Amino acid sequence: MDQRLHDAAIQGDVIILHQIVKEDPLVLHRVNSGWFGGSPLHVAALHGHADFVTEVLHLNPELTEVLDSSQRSALHLASAKGHVKIAQTLISANPDTCLARDKDGRNPLHLAVMKGKVDVLKVLVQACPHAAQVTMDRGETILHLCVMHDQLDSLKQLVNTIKSKEFAEAKDGRGNTILHLAVANKQIEVLKYLLTNATVDVNLANASGYTALDIFAQIRKDMKISDNIIDSMEDELQKAGAIRGKDLTWVQWLPKKKETLMVVASLIATIAFQAGVTPPGGVWQDNSNGHIAGEAVMAYNFPELFPHFLRANTMGFVTSLSTIMLLTSGLPFKRKIFVCILVVLMWLTITSMAGAYAISIIVIAPKIYKTSLGHTTVIALTVWYSLMTILLLAQMVRLIGKAFEEEHSRHLVAKRIQKFSTVKSLLRHLNGSSNSVQLSHTNV
Template sequence: MEHSLSEAAMTGNIDSLREIIGRDALILDKVAAGCFRGPSPLHVATSNKQTRFVEELLRRKQELTEVLDPQLRSALHLASAKGYNEIVEVLVKADPDMCLIRDRDGKNPLHVAAARGRVSILEELVGTCPEAARVRVDRDDTILHLCVKHNQLESLEKLLDVIQDRDFVNAKDNDGNNILHLAILYKRFEITSHVLGKKIMDVNAKNASGRTAMDILFPLHGASESDRKILDHIEDLLLEANGKGAKGLVGGDWLTKKKDSLMVVASLIATMAFQAGVNPPGGVWQDDSHGHRAGEAVMAYNYQHSYPYFLRFNTIGFVASLSTILLLISGLKFKNKVTMWILIVSMWLAITSMAITYAFSNVVVTPKKDRRSLSYTIKIAVIVWSCVMALLLLRHTYYLVAIFVKEKRSKMKAVKRIMKAQNLLNRWSLLRNLLGLSDRGSARSLPVATS
């Protein structure tokens, strides 16, 4: 009986199916319950693209969609792998939840369709069960990782159009690699170009080994000549997207890691400046007499020339520290050079202003007999301090400007090389058309055509 049912499923003979059911009305129930010794007739019919037979089986016993083979694959897995669109539509209509069933390798039907490049089926399954696209397989790979590993650009394009979640697109596997890391590791030029063109990839993300996409690229340059051409084009794309090695991100990473410490320091400086502003050295008058009023600063009367400077520098320190706090809580990325420079200048102003404020405060509270020697010491200290801070500021400014100019030049060179490569590709495609050759796959020959 089992053999006859398998034969009927293989040939799609519906009359034989009806005859078999007439002899044993419970045979499909046995299949659904796992008591059928042979291969599932739904799997057999699906593998042999017998669409009408599949429809007849599901009309009689819809639970057959839940039957799995020894590899834990459902009929939907098989139809997705083979690209049988009509059967996929029938199976999905019968039981949409089968999109979530995972086989022995941890793949659901969407993973299988993506890895095989079955774009129309992938579109159907994603539209039916979008959450299945977010399920991860073994080694924590996402469906996007599978597209890169199996070099399925069209599947990747479709998924990126549907999935607009930046975090999911930048998700990492067990080795900390996102899809950009893998695209470079497998030398996938077209995939790298498409992924970077979406502008949602963190081009400088680090994997578990602390390497960025650019760090992964450089050791690969020792490959064959044809591979080096591909890698040169990938390097141009990374430069255009502001890609850097891990060493070039030290400043931004340091600021990110030290964000909490900087917040504490900036808050402390703001507190000191506020306290000095409302309660200046020497205190305030307690009564109204001799030309002053209660609450006014004693320093403003006894040191009329110094008090305005004290107040100005204290205010600068207070505002600079508040600006630093605002930058730290604004959520800006500190890998941005302009943000880094603004943060450095704010901290420089805050610290320098408080140092000068401290000098004025010491002069006020020091007795006149010791003031001459103290004044001389403070002047020397302020001059040295100002010179050191000015040199540091100039050095950082020069460093940031130099990097900015260097990256601009690299990007311009990369853009020129990419435009040249595209022009050569267009000429190559035109030549193929003139010769009457198929243009299919010409985009994949870009690195070779540019030679």
């Protein structure tokens, strides 16, 4: 670049610019991409000389496409410096420069966010909203940059302008959302904003299967002292219904299976109701021989089995109705306890209906098959109840173990806090003793 032209661009001297162009009309047309300092347009944009930029563009509009040695356009530099008027001028001359990417894969919007230039960001997003959704080379979105560089105002501007759930929940190359980064960086204000104003799922997992609560738990584990920010983050995550990655299967399982569970529970309730009013073997049709019309034949022919049938059938009917009520209650199934209750109800329903079915088969089978069917039924029920018992015990052991683990973790945190408090008191005591000694020397 001509040295006089470079100096004129630094000073923003339009008069000298015209003198140089008058002497050499092609001086602005010999500028190529890749120069270390870029074009005169780069220099003027960097130093904020709006009039000089306007005049250069009037003489050669194609300079908007020229890139410096870092592959940055003049709009990159103006955006990074926050020169709103220059950015508007450059966009008017060539709107496509909003999409130009430097050697690090960043467009002008990315640089505006990194430097916290919200006013320029507004102009750029309005001119080219698509540029805000361009990801960088490692998969980071512009929202990731907002969190990484602690630019809450820029984050608010982008979320409010581009109202898209997919945009707010986008993941980087490691599967981290902006919520993961906010927790990892202990940015409580960003976290509060995302949980209260942005449409962000608090329980999204990254590529390692960790949710925001998992990352928080690791931070809490590594903390050796009490931290007000950590305590505030914990409160916000709990209010938002955050869960650990290992518990995601419980939460994701129910929405997918809710409709199926409703159909199954309704079908079982219908069958149980019908079996209750019309037991296997039917009902008596007349009043004779010590029975009354409408009474169950099974109660007279199989008096030892009839009570067991009624108990099993009633249990299946009640638990299936309870399942329907629970599914339609609107309870927060993000809490594992409600999912556990639902699973237990379904276990009881299926087990009860299995028992009622077994008794029904024995009742309606001809005498020639009763013995063999009885043995088969007993074996099948024994296997079934044994399996259910093993599953129930395994679940109880797992829950008890988890409870002990959480209690142990809380105990360790409490010990660390107590130790910190003791050390703090000791330091305060030592400082007090030191001040007393200094005072004694002064008096002497």
